[in-house]
Amino acid sequence: MAKLHLIPYRVEEVTERPPQIPEGVCMIEAPEVWEAAEKGQGTIIAILDTGCQKDHPDLQDRIIGGKNFTPDFNGDASNFDDNNGHGTHVAGTVAASYRKEGGIAGVAPSAQLLIIKVLAGEGGGEYQGIIDGIQFAIDWRGPNGEAVTVISMSLGGPEDVVELHDVIKRSVGAGIPVVCAAGNEGDDAYDTNEFAYPGAYGEVIQVGAVNFQRKIANFSNTNDEIDLVAPGVDIYSTFPGGKYASLSGTSMATPHVSGALALIKNIAEKEFARELTEAELYAQLVRRTIPLGYPKTAEGNGLLSLDILNKIEQLFKVMNKSYRANEKTDPRKL
Numbered sequence: 001m002a003k004l005h006l007i008p009y010r011v012e013e014v015t016e017r018p019p020q021i022p023e024g025v026c027m028i029e030a031p032e033v034w035e036a037a038e039k040g041q042g043t044i045i046a047i048l049d050t051g052c053q054k055d056h057p058d059l060q061d062r063i064i065g066g067k068n069f070t071p072d073f074n075g076d077a078s079n080f081d082d083n084n085g086h087g088t089h090v091a092g093t094v095a096a097s098y099r100k101e102g103g104i105a106g107v108a109p110s111a112q113l114l115i116i117k118v119l120a121g122e123g124g125g126e127y128q129g130i131i132d133g134i135q136f137a138i139d140w141r142g143p144n145g146e147a148v149t150v151i152s153m154s155l156g157g158p159e160d161v162v163e164l165h166d167v168i169k170r171s172v173g174a175g176i177p178v179v180c181a182a183g184n185e186g187d188d189a190y191d192t193n194e195f196a197y198p199g200a201y202g203e204v205i206q207v208g209a210v211n212f213q214r215k216i217a218n219f220s221n222t223n224d225e226i227d228l229v230a231p232g233v234d235i236y237s238t239f240p241g242g243k244y245a246s247l248s249g250t251s252m253a254t255p256h257v258s259g260a261l262a263l264i265k266n267i268a269e270k271e272f273a274r275e276l277t278e279a280e281l282y283a284q285l286v287r288r289t290i291p292l293g294y295p296k297t298a299e300g301n302g303l304l305s306l307d308i309l310n311k312i313e314q315l316f317k318v319m320n321k322s323y324r325a326n327e328k329t330d331p332r333k334l
Contacts (some may be wrong), residue, residue, distance in 0.1 A: 003124040003155040009249030023233035029307035030107045037263035040108025043149040046137035049087030051080045051117035057181035058096040058103040066115030069129040083121035092238030093255035107259025134167045152258035154181045154251035156196030178204045180257045181250040182222035193223035209253040230256035
């Protein structure tokens with residue numbers, strides 16, 4: 001059986017001091033909803049990737065736990081360090097702390113991270129390790145009984161494996177959304193057969209990539225299971241060595257959505273005064289998208305836009321006020 005691998009990605013630049021709030025975080029309007037969402041506080045995102053630099057200044061306060069499911073570090077299950085870079089970058093986009101003294105902000109900077117290393121340093125991982133990693137995320141409980149809110153996976157492969165599909169179904173059945181990268185083999189926005197698994201499973205939230213001009217990235221896979229798109233080109237985030245890097249790929253779009261679900265959960269559950277199901281969280285997510293005019297196989301429901309509901313509400317208030325100002329006087333009141 002073939003291994004699952006990182007979704008191919010490009011390292012554009014490695015830097016010491018990137019923008020404090022990266023452009024991707026701003027593009028999806030995360031800062032506009034931070035107050036209402038308490039910046040994701042109380043939520044936990046499980047990141048299945050190459051691990052994470054545990055002592056990165058922007059991440060060390062966000063990590064609640066982790067486990068290694070690879071042979072790296074002599075198979076030490078307690079060592080989930082990142083010997084690749086990809087996982088640290090993904091983690092920063094999800095939930096890098098918003099520190100006053102510098103660093104960057106992730107989409108949900110007060111959320112916590114469960115780091116599950118399922119990919120080795122060269123970027124590959126056995127299907128069984130990934131299946132076990134997902135089950136670990138489903139079963140995991142924190143010191144105060146905390147459970148995982150979202151599972152984020154920027155990985156994929158060509159094979160449809162029954163056991164992988166089954167464990168994803170278990171996650172969704174347990175109320176945990178699974179967010180996956182669409183893949184980077186795209187070459188035509190109108191091609192509907194560019195699949196990577198587990199992203200192509202109907203139960204997952206499959207994410208394509210756009211650039212900052214709101215154009216579909218030329219590498220982003222297109223198929224009939226795309227759910228939405230998010231920034232995935234020249235994305236600044238954390239990188240091993242306490243540094244920062246700019247990377248491109250649907251791998252970079254995925255954590256924007258994973259972090260967004262943490263914010264949406266906090267907002268929506270306060271509004272409904274109850275815990276939401278996975279299907280309800282998905283519905284709240286797709287409500288917060290804007291169509292870009294591409295085929296649905298390329299953009300799904302559209303670009304993630306966390307503040308769009310507030311903007312619509314304000315627009316209706318202005319329209320209503322204008323209508324009332326221009327309303328003719330009722331002659332019965334003369």
